[in-house]
Every structure is written in structure tokens, then in C-alpha cells.
Amino acid sequence: MQAELIITNARVLTMDPNRPRAEAIALGGGRILAVGSRQRVEAIAGPNCQVIDADGRTVLPGFVESHLHLVLGGAELTHLQVGGLYGFDALHRAFADFSAKNRDAPLLMAQGAGYAMLDHPMTRADLDAMVPDRPIAMAAADHHTVWANTAALRAAGILHGLVCPHGHEVVMGPDGLATGELREFEAFAPVVALGGEARLNLGIATGEEPTPWPSDAEMAIDRAKVAAGLRHCAMHGITSMVNMDGNRFTLDLLDGLRRQGLLTARVKVPFHYKPHMELSALDRAEAMSRDYNDDWLQSGFVKLFMDGVIDSRTAYMLNDYPGMSGHRAEPLFAPARFAEIAVEADRRGLQIAVHAIGDGAVRNTIDGYEAAARANGLRDMRHRIEHIELIDQADVPRLGALGIVASLQPPHAPGTMDFALLPTMEVIGATRWADAYLCRSLVEQGAKVAFASDWPVTDVSVLRGLGASQTRPPYSGGVDERLGLMESLHAYTAGGAWAAHREAVTGSLSVGLAADVVMLTGDVEAVAPESIAELGVALTICGGQITYSC
Ligand SMILES: [Zn+2]
Numbered sequence: 001m002q003a004e005l006i007i008t009n010a011r012v013l014t015m016d017p018n019r020p021r022a023e024a025i026a027l028g029g030g031r032i033l034a035v036g037s038r039q040r041v042e043a044i045a046g047p048n049c050q051v052i053d054a055d056g057r058t059v060l061p062g063f064v065e066s067h068l069h070l071v072l073g074g075a076e077l078t079h080l081q082v083g084g085l086y087g088f089d090a091l092h093r094a095f096a097d098f099s100a101k102n103r104d105a106p107l108l109m110a111q112g113a114g115y116a117m118l119d120h121p122m123t124r125a126d127l128d129a130m131v132p133d134r135p136i137a138m139a140a141a142d143h144h145t146v147w148a149n150t151a152a153l154r155a156a157g158i159l160h161g162l163v164c165p166h167g168h169e170v171v172m173g174p175d176g177l178a179t180g181e182l183r184e185f186e187a188f189a190p191v192v193a194l195g196g197e198a199r200l201n202l203g204i205a206t207g208e209e210p211t212p213w214p215s216d217a218e219m220a221i222d223r224a225k226v227a228a229g230l231r232h233c234a235m236h237g238i239t240s241m242v243n244m245d246g247n248r249f250t251l252d253l254l255d256g257l258r259r260q261g262l263l264t265a266r267v268k269v270p271f272h273y274k275p276h277m278e279l280s281a282l283d284r285a286e287a288m289s290r291d292y293n294d295d296w297l298q299s300g301f302v303k304l305f306m307d308g309v310i311d312s313r314t315a316y317m318l319n320d321y322p323g324m325s326g327h328r329a330e331p332l333f334a335p336a337r338f339a340e341i342a343v344e345a346d347r348r349g350l351q352i353a354v355h356a357i358g359d360g361a362v363r364n365t366i367d368g369y370e371a372a373a374r375a376n377g378l379r380d381m382r383h384r385i386e387h388i389e390l391i392d393q394a395d396v397p398r399l400g401a402l403g404i405v406a407s408l409q410p411p412h413a414p415g416t417m418d419f420a421l422l423p424t425m426e427v428i429g430a431t432r433w434a435d436a437y438l439c440r441s442l443v444e445q446g447a448k449v450a451f452a453s454d455w456p457v458t459d460v461s462v463l464r465g466l467g468a469s470q471t472r473p474p475y476s477g478g479v480d481e482r483l484g485l486m487e488s489l490h491a492y493t494a495g496g497a498w499a500a501h502r503e504a505v506t507g508s509l510s511v512g513l514a515a516d517v518v519m520l521t522g523d524v525e526a527v528a529p530e531s532i533a534e535l536g537v538a539l540t541i542c543g544g545q546i547t548y549s550c
Helices: 037-043 070-076 089-103 124-130 150-156 185-194 196-206 216-235 246-261 277-289 335-347 359-376 392-402 422-426 430-435 441-442 462-471 485-491 494-499 529-534
Strands: 003-008 011-013 026-030 032-038 045-055 058-061 063-068 107-114 135-139 145-148 169-172 178-183 238-243 266-268 300-304 350-358 383-387 405-408 448-451 518-519 537-542 546-550
Touching: 003 037, 026 037, 026 350, 037 045, 045 277, 058 063, 058 277, 063 448, 063 494, 070 196, 070 216, 070 238, 089 107, 124 135, 124 145, 124 178, 135 150, 135 185, 145 150, 145 185, 150 178, 150 185, 178 185, 185 196, 196 216, 196 246, 216 238, 216 537, 216 546, 238 494, 238 537, 246 277, 277 300, 277 335, 300 335, 300 529, 335 350, 335 359, 350 359, 350 441, 359 383, 359 392, 392 441, 422 430, 422 485, 448 485, 448 494, 462 485, 485 494
Parallel strands: 003 045, 011 058, 063 238, 107 135, 238 266, 300 350, 350 383, 383 405, 405 448
Antiparallel strands: 003 026, 026 032, 058 518, 135 145, 145 178, 169 178, 518 537, 537 546
């Protein structure tokens, strides 16, 4: 086959151990046709071949974003962004501006709030003082807490409380009314629904399908939001993504975008297994995996939440939270229950990805994977643990031994990128800092690592994430947990593809794999880790099609 597009004069980092470096690459028919010297690649140029002179810039495999929430991220691009704002006045001004620009919005929704934004725990009274007469709400950057004003609570019908599943809570005040703090997805779903985004929230909240099934017009509205998310990711060089919430509806939206020619990345979407479900629910996971299983859209895995997050003290810990005798939160799945689910999912050939943040949740998850390996034999399942913000040292070598993937988010380590050290490090407590946000320690003890942003929890920028992974500070008592440039790049490309069982499709620049390529605006090896984020993405190609160029 003749090449349709050639990139020459590049610093190609292939992530293929057989040929780590090259100066040119040829693409055709959606595939990589040649990788090597300029002469060799130019020799297969077709008659109308587009030739791009990279002028010494870095060319890499398209980035694999291993943990994100595409649908939520896309929808939130139009919300108010309050990340980095502190104090009542700054927030008040932001909401006032946003309110003036969005006169008809049924809900003014903000994203990116910090738990220590005000000098006291946020209540609906604080938000009422900013906007008294319209429903407003604000989500924490971690997306596990929403604060709403009285108008929003009333409109959502939860001012007087709401019965929620275990782990989800409409926090009530001494006056018998909701305080405005809504913990976890099912508690804040009614408020989010006010903004017309209930359908898009189902994948993370209940994992159920929308009922009634959306009309064509509603599907079109939702598709537009997902398309905006895809465009945003293409801008950051992302060509593959593992969505970490989902249902069949999510795949159907993406399939619709594919028919419109707007699917600019390969997306995996899980079946979201909730604590109340019977094992037979895995039939639905299998059906999704059967119906969506090609190079672009795929399911094939089950997502579970084992716990919440540190800042709201819903992460399940092995020890009490500092200063809170008896409180270490609870796992969302009891150990025996999770083991039963893991054994059955594994038996059915479904990969498992578990959100586990506290060291107790991480241990429960590993124990369940171990039970699956005992029951079904240790096969190449690549079960994953998402986040691992705290881990007991005794559990660290178990990941490698059991073939478990550590799906980590370099931007999340407090004090590294956008998340401040406080309150998180204080909630963890100094005695546990040495075991917080491990990365190099996991790698050195045999864990396979995939990197991600958890967008929209943090900025989806892979370049900023690369900087974070190489510059994160050591915590008192701990060791240096940074990874070097090549290891970090690997975790954003080949490592992520492997963790998603996609290494035969993408993740490295090897002949025969999909033509998923990113070119940066400079030479990534020539810039200091502190300055990597100043580089940009010049060109993104997915399946041979240019999905972004600047
Ligand atoms: Zn997530």
C-alpha cells in the first residue's frame, strides 16, 4: 500500500522496544505503513501523499487517556469554572457574572470547587448569599460532593432530605433541612437534573439506562455535548480513552457520532456495577461487550466504586481518620461480596476496574482479585485499580504478583498540579503520608502503570500530566515517587493501551497498528520537566484522519 500521509524530519519516539526511535513515519489506509529513516518512508509515498515536515519536533503514539469521564467533561465545558478561586467575594463575583450571562439557565452549575474554598464548611446559606433567587450549585473538583443553594434544593425536591443508597448522603442540618452539602452521585443527581443533564449523569450515578429512552432530538442534544468533549480531547493529542462511567446509552451516543464522522477517538465504556445489583446484572455487561467490540468502540469491562474520596472522608481506610476516633468510612462492597462479583466477572472474561482510594478499599479490591485468580486461575485479565491514593506497604507487591494494573492520575497528588496540599494531606494525617500517592514504588515492585487525568476532575492535558509525573514533590517520610520522561510517556501511550487490552490496536508506532499519532510543538526531550506544559499539541491523527491541528 502507498502512503497517504508522511511525517519526516521528526524525533519519533515510538514506544516500540524493537525500534524506539525513528525520523519518519508513513500512514495509509488508517494504519501505520512504515517507521524508520526518511528515505525508507518516502519510498512508499503515494501520488497525492501529504508530507509534513516536523522540523525536529517530537512525534509520539496518540495519547491513551486511561481514566476519564468524557460525557461529563463534554457537558461541563459550558459550566462555570471556579477552580483556583478562594473566598466568598471571588466566588460571589464569578456567580454574578455567570448569572448575568446565562439568564435563562434553569440551573447555574459551577465546577472545580475546593473543599477549603471558604474558611468554614460550605452551606446553602453561603450560596444563598451569592445568588438567592435562582438555583445554583457547585461541584467539588473531585466530583464526589456538590453544594447547592436553597432554591436548587427546593426545586430538586430534596430540601427536606432524600433517602439514598449507602455511601450517598443529603447532609441534614439541626433545623431538619438539608445543609446544602450533597455527598456522592445519587445524592446530587436531582440537582444535576435541574440543568437538563440527568441523562448524561446516569452512567456515573446509577449505571442504569435512561427511561424512557431519549427521543432523537434529545439524543442530538446529548451527542453535541459528547462531541464537544471529543474535540477538547483531540486538542490535547488524545486518540484513545477509557471512559470510567457508562451504560449502553453512552455507547449509543458515541456510535451516533461515529455515523456522523465525529468520533475522533477510540473509546471504551464500562458496565457500571452498583452495590444493589445481582450477579445476573453481568449478563448486561456481557451483552454490551458483545455488541460493541471493534477498534473504535468497545466495552469489555466492569467498573465499580469501592469507596468515595479522602476530602469528604468517604474513602475507606485501614485506620481511623485523624482526630475522628472510630471513623474510617466503609467499603461500598463488603469483602466477601466483592470477591463473589470479581470471581464471576473474571470467569465471564470481563476485565474489572475498581475505584479504590483509601488503603482499606485498595486491600479489599486486591483481595477480590486474588479470590478470582484462585477460583479461575491467574489469567491475563489485567484487572485494574483506579487511583490508589493510599496503600498499605504490605499490599504494594501484590499488584505485580497478581497482574493488577495501577491506573494512576499524576495531577491528583496534592501539591503537584492544581490540587493544594490542604485539606487532603491533613485529612490523610502525617503518619500515613509515606504511603500516599505512590507511583515509582508501585512500578519498582512490579505493577503495570497507566496514566490519566480523570477529566473533568483535573485538566485533561497530557502534557501537564507529564510534567506532574516528573515533578511531584516527595511527602514527608516517603520516597521520591517521580517517574522519568520515557516512563511517563509510556504510561500515557503503550502502558495505557496495554491496560485497556488495546496494544494490538494502538499505543505504539509500529507497522500495522492504527495510525494514531500526535506531534508536539517542540522537542519534548529538550525541555525541562517544569516547562513541559508550555509545549503544545501541533497535530493529532486518529485512524489516519487529522482530528486536530494548530
Ligand atoms: Zn473517575
